[in-house]
Amino acid sequence: MDLKDLRKKAEVDFKTNGFPTTKEELWRFTDVSRVAGAEFSNDWKISDLEFQPLDKITVVFENGKLSREKSNFEDLPTGVCIGSVLDLVDPRIGTLADAQSAFVAANTAYFGDGAFIEVTEGVEMDTPIHLVYLADVDGAAFHMRNFISAGKGAAVTVIEEYIGLAGATYWTNVVTEAFVADGGLVDHYKVQRESESAYHFQTLEANLGTGSVFSNHAVTLGGALGRNDIRGKLIGEEGEAICNGLYLLKDKQLFDTHIFMDHAVPKCNSHELYKGILDDKARAVFCGRILVQKDAQETDAIQSNGNLLLSRGAKVNTLPQLEIYADDVKCTHGATIGEMDDVALYYLQTRGIDPVQGHAMLTFAFANEVLDEVKCKPAKRYIEELVHDWLHKVAK
Amino acid sequence: MALLEIKDLHASVADKPILKGINLTIKPGEVHAIMGPNGSGKSTLSNVLAGNEAYTKTGGQVLFDGIDIDDLAAHERARAGMFLAFQYPVEIAGISNMYFLKAAVNAVREYQGKDQLDAMDFLDLIEEKKKVVKIRDDLLERAVNSGFSGGEKKRNEIFQMAMLEPKLGILDETDSGLDIDALRIVSDGVNALRSPDRGFLVITHYQRLLDYIVPDHVHVLVHGQIVKSGGKELALELENEGYNTWVDEKGA
Ligand SMILES: Nc1ncnc2c1ncn2[C@@H]1O[C@H](COP(=O)(O)OP(=O)(O)OP(=O)(O)O)[C@@H](O)[C@H]1O
Numbered sequence: 235m236d237l238k239d240l241r242k243k244a245e246v247d248f249k250t251n252g253f254p255t256t257k258e259e260l261w262r263f264t265d266v267s268r269v270a271g272a273e274f275s276n277d278w279k280i281s282d283l284e285f286q287p288l289d290k291i292t293v294v295f296e297n298g299k300l301s302r303e304k305s306n307f308e309d310l311p312t313g314v315c316i317g318s319v320l321d322l323v324d325p326r327i328g329t330l331a332d333a334q335s336a337f338v339a340a341n342t343a344y345f346g347d348g349a350f351i352e353v354t355e356g357v358e359m360d361t362p363i364h365l366v367y368l369a370d371v372d373g374a375a376f377h378m379r380n381f382i383s384a385g386k387g388a389a390v391t392v393i394e395e396y397i398g399l400a401g402a403t404y405w406t407n408v409v410t411e412a413f414v415a416d417g418g419l420v421d422h423y424k425v426q427r428e429s430e431s432a433y434h435f436q437t438l439e440a441n442l443g444t445g446s447v448f449s450n451h452a453v454t455l456g457g458a459l460g461r462n463d464i465r466g467k468l469i470g471e472e473g474e475a476i477c478n479g480l481y482l483l484k485d486k487q488l489f490d491t492h493i494f495m496d497h498a499v500p501k502c503n504s505h506e507l508y509k510g511i512l513d514d515k516a517r518a519v520f521c522g523r524i525l526v527q528k529d530a531q532e533t534d535a536i537q538s539n540g541n542l543l544l545s546r547g548a549k550v551n552t553l554p555q556l557e558i559y560a561d562d563v564k565c566t567h568g569a570t571i572g573e574m575d576d577v578a579l580y581y582l583q584t585r586g587i588d589p590v591q592g593h594a595m596l597t598f599a600f601a602n603e604v605l606d607e608v609k610c611k612p613a614k615r616y617i618e619e620l621v622h623d624w625l626h627k628v629a630k
Numbered sequence: 631m632a633l634l635e636i637k638d639l640h641a642s643v644a645d646k647p648i649l650k651g652i653n654l655t656i657k658p659g660e661v662h663a664i665m666g667p668n669g670s671g672k673s674t675l676s677n678v679l680a681g682n683e684a685y686t687k688t689g690g691q692v693l694f695d696g697i698d699i700d701d702l703a704a705h706e707r708a709r710a711g712m713f714l715a716f717q718y719p720v721e722i723a724g725i726s727n728m729y730f731l732k733a734a735v736n737a738v739r740e741y742q743g744k745d746q747l748d749a750m751d752f753l754d755l756i757e758e759k760k761k762v763v764k765i766r767d768d769l770l771e772r773a774v775n776s777g778f779s780g781g782e783k784k785r786n787e788i789f790q791m792a793m794l795e796p797k798l799g800i801l802d803e804t805d806s807g808l809d810i811d812a813l814r815i816v817s818d819g820v821n822a823l824r825s826p827d828r829g830f831l832v833i834t835h836y837q838r839l840l841d842y843i844v845p846d847h848v849h850v851l852v853h854g855q856i857v858k859s860g861g862k863e864l865a866l867e868l869e870n871e872g873y874n875t876w877v878d879e880k881g882a
C-alpha cells in the first residue's frame with residue numbers, strides 16, 4: 235500500500251475505532267478521555283517561543299509546520315539528507331508504526347509535517363541534529379511525523395525537543411520511525427517540555443539491523459497528560475537497543491511510558507533504565523514489556539525502573555512484563571518506588587549542607603544515573619540544566 | 631568558656647527514654663573518652679548532640695560554644711563547628727565523595743564568611759588533607775561510602791573531619807572495623823588535628839584506641855547515665871574488670 239492509501243485507511247480506522255479507553259489492557263492506567271472529548275483546531279501562527287540551539291543543525295517546526303527561516307540545515311555533508319517529510323519520500327514511511335494504535339492511526343491520517351533524516355551507508359554524522367517543535371496555539375492539534383534512516387555503518391544523533399507555551403492547551407501527537415541498517419547507529423533523544431496543560435503522545439518505533447545500535451533517552455518534564463510508546467524491533471543478530479528515560483512530574487501531571495522490546499533473533503541486547511521523580515499529586519505509569527521469541531537465544535535484556543516520590547499524593551504504577559520463549563537468555567528486571575532517604579539527608583546535614591540543598595543533591599543523584607548514560611555532550615549539558623531547574627522549582 | 635556543656639540531658643528514641651541525666655563539660659583542647667556497654671546510649675548521645683531529629687531531647691540543656699543547641703538544626707550545628715564521625719557512615723549513591731566534600735566545605739565556609747573554594751583551591755585542600763589522613767584517590771572519586779569496606783568508611787569520616795576542621799569532633803566508635811595500620815593512620819590524623827581550641831569526644835569500646843589518642847578524661851556511660859569519670863587509667867581498669875559492677879547493680 236502506498237502512503238496515500240495508507241493515510242486513507244488510517245483515517246477510516248481512526249474514525250471507526252476512536253480513542254482507547256481504560257478498559258483496554260494497554261490503557262488501564264491512562265485515561266485519555268480528555269483528549270478524546272476535546273475539539274482541536276488547525277489554526278496556525280508564527281511562534282513567539284524561543285529555543286536554545288544545541289549545535290549547528292536545527293530543524294524547527296513552529297505550530298506544526300517546518301520553518302525554514304528558524305531552521306539551520308543548509309551545509310550538510312554528502313550522504314546526509316534533512317528536510318520535511320512532506321517533500322521527501324521513502325517507501326518505508328508508515329510500515330513500522332503500529333497501525334493498531336489509535337494515536338498512530340490519527341497521526342498517519344492527519345500528519346501535517348515532520349522531519350525526514352537520512353544518512354546513507356558509511357556516513358558518520360558528528361553534529362547532532364536538533365529537531366525543535368514549538369507550540370503556542372491554544373486549542374490546536376499537531377500531528378508530527380518523523381522519519382530517521384541510518385544506512386549500513388552510518389551514524390547519526392537526533393534530538394527531538396518539544397517546547398510549549400505555558401498555560402496553552404493543545405495536543406501534540408508524534409510518530410517517529412527509525413530504521414537502523416546493519417552496523418548503523420542512531421543515538422536518539424527526546425526532551426519533552428510541553429506546556430503544563432498540553433497533551434503529548436509519541437510513538438517511537440525503531441527497527442534494528444544486524445550489529446546495529448539504537449539508543450533512546452526520553453526526558454519528560456511537561457504536559458498535563460502524556461505517553462511515550464517506544465518499540466524496539468531487534469531483527470538482526472547482535473543488535474543493541476538502549477531505552478533510558480527520566481520523568482520529572484509535579485502538580486497533577488500524568489505520564490505514561492510503554493516500552494516494548496521485541497527480540498526476534500539471537501544475540502541481541504536491550505537495556506532499559508528509567509527513573510522518575512514525582513511531586514504533589516503527579517502520577518506515572520511505566521510498563522516495560524520484553525518479548526524474547528523462540529529463536530532469540532543468547533538474548534541479554536535488562537530493565538529497571540526506579541521512582542522517587544517527594545509527596546504522599548504522588549503515585550506510580552510500574553509493571554514489568556517478561557515473555558520469554560527461548561531458553562538460553564539473560565533477563566533481569568527490577569522496579570522500586572521509594573521516598574526521600576531521611577538518613578542520607580541527615581548525613582548531609584551533619585556536614586553543613588542545609589536540607590534544601592541536601593534534598594536537591596539527593597534527588598539529582600537519583601536522576602544522575604540516567605544522565606550518566608547520555609553520550610551526546612550538548613544534550614547532556616542541556617538535560618542537566620533542565621533537571622537542576624526542575625529540582626529548584628520543587629525544592630521545599 | 632567551655633566548648634561543650636551538657637547539663638542533666640534527657641533524651642528518648644521512639645518514646646523510649648535512653649539518656650537519663652547526662653552531665654559533661656568539654657573545654658577547648660580536651661579529649662574526653664566515653665566507654666560503656668552496648669545499648670547504654672553512646673550513639674544516642676552523639677546523635678542528640680549532632681541534631682538527629684529521630685531523637686528527642688526531653689530535658690536538660692546543651693551549650694555548644696555558648697549557644698543552646700535547641701536553637702540550631704543539624705546543619706547549623708555542623709557549620710558552627712560540630713562534627714560527628716558516624717558509627718555507621720551512610721552510603722549515598724550517585725553523589726561523588728569529591729562533590730559532597732566540596733558542597734560541605736563551601737557550606738561551612740559560607741557560614742564563616744569566607745570565599746567559596748573553586749575547583750583548583752579545593753583540590754589543593756584535598757592534597758593538603760591527604761597528608762593528615764591518607765585516603766585512596768578512588769575512594770574520593772566514588773559515590774559517598776557506596777560499597778566502601780567498613781574500614782574505608784571510617785577512614786572517610788576522619789578525612790571529612792580533617793577537611794571541615796571542626797571545633798568539636800565526636801568520634802562514635804571510629805576504631806571499630808579498622809585494621810591495625812588503619813587505626814594508626816586514623817589516630818595519627820586525629821592527633822594532628824588536636825589543638826588548644828579544638829575538643830574531641832571519643833566513643834570507644836577499646837583501650838587500644840586510647841593508647842593512640844590519649845584522653846584527658848574518661849567517662850563510663852551505663853543505662854543512659856555517666857556512672858564514673860576519671861583519668862586515662864580508668865580505661866585500663868575497665869579493660870580488666872568490665873562493666874559488671876554497674877550493670878549488675880541495675881539488674882540488667
Ligand atoms: N530508632 C530506635 N528505635 C528504638 N530503639 C532505639 C532506636 N535507636 C536506638 N535505640 C535503642 O536505644 C538504646 C541505646 O542505643 P545506642 O545506639 O545509643 O547504644 P550504644 O551505647 O551506642 O551501643 P553500641 O555500643 O552497641 O553502639 C538501645 O537499646 C537501642 O536499641
Ligand SMILES: [Mg+2]
Nearest residue numbers: 672673674717
Ligand atoms: Mg553506638
